[in-house]
Amino acid sequence: MPDHETHDFDVVIIGAGGAGLRAAIETKERGLRTALVCKSLLGKAHTVMAEGGAAAAMGNVWPEDNWQVHFRDTMRGGKLLNNWRMAQLHAQESPERIYELERWGALFDRTSDGRILQRDFGGHRYARLAHVGDRTGLEMIRTLQQQAVALGVEVFMECKVLRLLKDADGRASAAVGYWRPSGDFVTFNAKAFVIATGGIGKSWLFTTNSWECTGDGGAIAAWAGADMLDMEFVQFHPTCMVWPMTARGILVTEGVRGDGGALRNAEGRRFMFDYIPPMFASETANTEEEADRWYDDHTNNRRPPDLLPRDEVARSINSEVKAGRGSPHGGVFLDIATRRSPEYIRRRLPSMYHQFKELAGLDITTDPMEVAPFQHYMMGGIWVEADTGATTVPGLFAAGEAAAGMHGANRLGGNSLSDLLVFGRRAGMAASDFAEGRPGTPAVGEVEVDQICKAALEPFGRDGGESPYDVHRNLQETMQQLVGLIRTETELVQALAELDKLDERSQNMSVTGTPAYNPGWNLATDLPAMLTVSRLVTRAAMERRESRGGQTRDDYPNADPELGKVNLVQHIRPDGTYEVEQVPLPPMPAELAALLEEEPK
């Protein structure tokens, strides 16, 4: 048995992307003993890959912009299933969180009068995304990382958390995991925990997500009894690389369209004009001329349909491909070469230029890109209280992509980076309050801890079992084929049956070698989380018999007004069975509801 060490902290934060780092800064500034635990090296979390920018109504480019407009855009983009209070807090607090990054050393691109420049993105009425070229996530994670280091936050890098344990009173009290370099086990006892583990993309074959995005946070919260919200709403980013096959799924920033890029089918037609939904008709241009004028004059023209919310664009691309009007490798064309100068493209989109040049041998200043929708983001996740990020488990908080509610049925581009900052900070504050108010030293049973470690090591002692890589590959194929962008009852039922089989196979995995830096074993310990989260997604997708946002049902193609009034909440019972419940949306104050009705000028 490998070594086992134990640490005591006030607050333990799991995940060191934007939300985890922002939470850690908050708890450390409060003077609390803070541990930041992450699966990769510090600064490599998935936030680093974010490209386009962070949405915040600073009004630096369009003075007409304000939090009310941002709130409206967010709610409408989320098909009104968002938690209104989270959308409100996010719209109100994002500008201050961006300015705070600047005080910590971030260098955003500037307007001509020296303020933070903002760029256009889908679903946002005004240019609203603070950015640094197309590497905004790198700027954000580096700034937060450097601030956390300056404050002396203790970081446990390359450390994977397996389970969360509660004390006799049901409060989150310990996290048990292992060091990836050595394979040694580690227990963190703490008064409060923040889950900030990000996305779940690695359950799909083609995803923009990195290997880390295995839904660990959602799974350990659900296993500990936390409620899970909106699990059916998975975002498929409309523009990802499709070719070469091995680069399939790499993100192509929405900034390409924000900066003038247009979607075209095999016939060269700007097909998005054929797919403008009634909900957005009054704010979307219906001629190419108006759409092109909009880039210079937002006041007198309406937004191009290429910049509809992501769910709309992804579905439209899928329809074009299905109708046989796709590009040679199964996507559509994204053209900025004929619309902007090479200098402009290289300055505004340097990493897109580099990425296509290196991986596809394609010059985006002369040729169109081929793009298609692939898994990108999880709107659903752990249910949290809007103001605090508190989950239904006392002492357990969540923020960022792992938490749910903020984005409703569909997230607008740019809202994620500001979400991390706003709710990372709030979860850090609330976790600090909880830790300060919790007397005594948290304690959990040693037997339970031992069981977790023994179970994790079982694949080493088993000969001739399944390869974790095979189980993972089959899970990815199942989710890609049966629980993708377009869903049907038959396929979802089939997916659940496949998940049952995969569950069984995952009980019978073998790995070779030792626990020290062993990717096969690491994958074997990630798979239980992936399987649980995949099941939660599939069950919720079955239960919502309508099409809305990230949930498109071929067998229920329309939105159902009754289902528009509820969120789906799931819960794993102590006996391991799942419970799905329809919960009415929290009532929205009249003054906020009025903002949604208002027509754009």
Added chain:
Amino acid sequence: MSPDLAPGTNPVNDHLSPQAPPEARSEARSDVHQGPSADGEPSVTLSVWRGDLGGGAFVDYRMPAIEGEVVLDVVHRVQAGPAPDLACRWNCKAGKCGSCSAEVNGKPRLMCMTRMDQLPQGEPVVVAPLRTFPVIRDLVTDVSFNYAMARQLPPFAPRPPGPDGIYRMMQIDVERGQEFRKCIECFMCQDVCHVIRDHEENKGSYAGPRMFIRYMELESHPLDTNDRRELIRRRTGLSLCNITKCCTEVCPEGIHITDNAIIPLKERVVDSSYDPVAWLGRKILRRTKRSAVEAAADAPAFKSPTREDR
């Protein structure tokens, strides 16, 4: 129904790696060809260093060739087939996170951005861990040196904002710093720097190119008020660099490390130490930056040791 299916293509099956025979899954430790390969099919051979601090050797894996692949793709297929415990770091697979640095055919490269078809064909592609850092296992090295150096840096200390509470900076003034902030911390510049690559004894007193661009970034930051020049002179070992530009050549972000950071930094440090006019000027004029002693007092260096220091 998945969103990605074009007529006539099935990406799932195109993308599948062949199943390895069970005997190929045993632990690889000898210098033999182990991967599956069908006769007549085009193949590639990866020669990967396997081992740990106790020693190791190159092991060849012959795999079917797949169009458009990067080195990291082949490493992943080796993991899913003949060597499930092959240790390798990676995250984004898009050249944005700097995790998958390794020495490919003797040169530091990001494995995710190195296409197989741009390497010499018909011979094994040799993949080894970064040499400058202690190996943990296979391609994974202990890069904690870089994190320890980052903790020694006196933090950013901005001047107060304007009356409206907002900073104004011109694009031209932030561009120098932005160049350095493109750094993805792949640590290949540190790996290739012979001051530490060939001289382990220098590691205690040499920050390396990655940290030099960080110091220069703060030196050129329009808002920063800390003067770190004395600290740079005394503690970062800047004078050990003799400007061979190896770091600049390997930077995957194209940062002009030597010309835009190291050389200007050397000039600034020299000016602050030896220029009598500058010295007199500092005596007479009101200081706008804090002194090195004050800055050093803020430095979190050598305190609060964390896990990476062990």
